[in-house]
Amino acid sequence: MRAPAHWRCIEFISDLHLQDSQPETLSIWRHYLQHTQADALFILGDLFELWVGDDACTTTAGTTPSFEQACRHELAQVAQRLSVFFMHGNRDFLLGPDFAQAAHMQLLTDPAVLCFDARRWLLSHGDALCLDDTDYQQFRAQVRTPRWQQEFLQRPLAQRLTMGRALRAQSEARKASGAPYADVDTVTARQWLQAFNASTLIHGHTHRPVNHVLDAGPPPLTRLVLSDWDAAARPPRAQILRLQSGALPQRVDLISGLQ
Numbered sequence: 001m002r003a004p005a006h007w008r009c010i011e012f013i014s015d016l017h018l019q020d021s022q023p024e025t026l027s028i029w030r031h032y033l034q035h036t037q038a039d040a041l042f043i044l045g046d047l048f049e050l051w052v053g054d055d056a057c058t059t060t061a062g063t064t065p066s067f068e069q070a071c072r073h074e075l076a077q078v079a080q081r082l083s084v085f086f087m088h089g090n091r092d093f094l095l096g097p098d099f100a101q102a103a104h105m106q107l108l109t110d111p112a113v114l115c116f117d118a119r120r121w122l123l124s125h126g127d128a129l130c131l132d133d134t135d136y137q138q139f140r141a142q143v144r145t146p147r148w149q150q151e152f153l154q155r156p157l158a159q160r161l162t163m164g165r166a167l168r169a170q171s172e173a174r175k176a177s178g179a180p181y182a183d184v185d186t187v188t189a190r191q192w193l194q195a196f197n198a199s200t201l202i203h204g205h206t207h208r209p210v211n212h213v214l215d216a217g218p219p220p221l222t223r224l225v226l227s228d229w230d231a232a233a234r235p236p237r238a239q240i241l242r243l244q245s246g247a248l249p250q251r252v253d254l255i256s257g258l259q
Contacts, residue, residue, distance in 0.1 A: 001113070007040055007116065008245045025230060030074060042123065045088055050092075053157065056068045080104075094149065111123060113198055122192060123202050190214045
């Protein structure tokens, strides 16, 4: 996509893993939405810790809005001031057009090219590039098929929530075991950039916010990794990546801004 001429500031986030059991992160998220001055916000996946279907937003009339409904309302509110884009992650790949339309978010394919400030930026969640995680890549190939998603979404909501929570528990157990996680494959990342005629790849997923030089060039090829958000961590993490016309990409720590 080509950025409109009036855009001067774009912000990127990923891996917030929003859930109602982590109010500190939710509070930072809401504060950020209320105060960002960006012209556009790009959410590159894993906004939610778990998403098993857009019908999670459905509640009986007169009842308290669900966590999912509250998030949808907050996104719709900020979308009145700026453009909001969403790319699926490995935890919220079932977020569908119904939620996106109600939240006034535009869905992006993965990968996507953004033309801004006379440069081409390649955007991705990043999980498709972690090729050494062969078990996950097999799982990803399965659950991204229309047939699997259709069959899964036909199950009762309660059953889907149970299955989703079981998968999350397995993921947490793996983290606790100290097993290493695969990083983005450098050769493939370089090939993506060359194929899309882009110079910089922006992605999340790995929770390793570092700037990588993939090729000294010319032109130089770089990979910018977004931070995850976790206000309960020590030290806490909540960071955005900001692009401004005529300036280098800037990482902004939201935690320090609140202190």
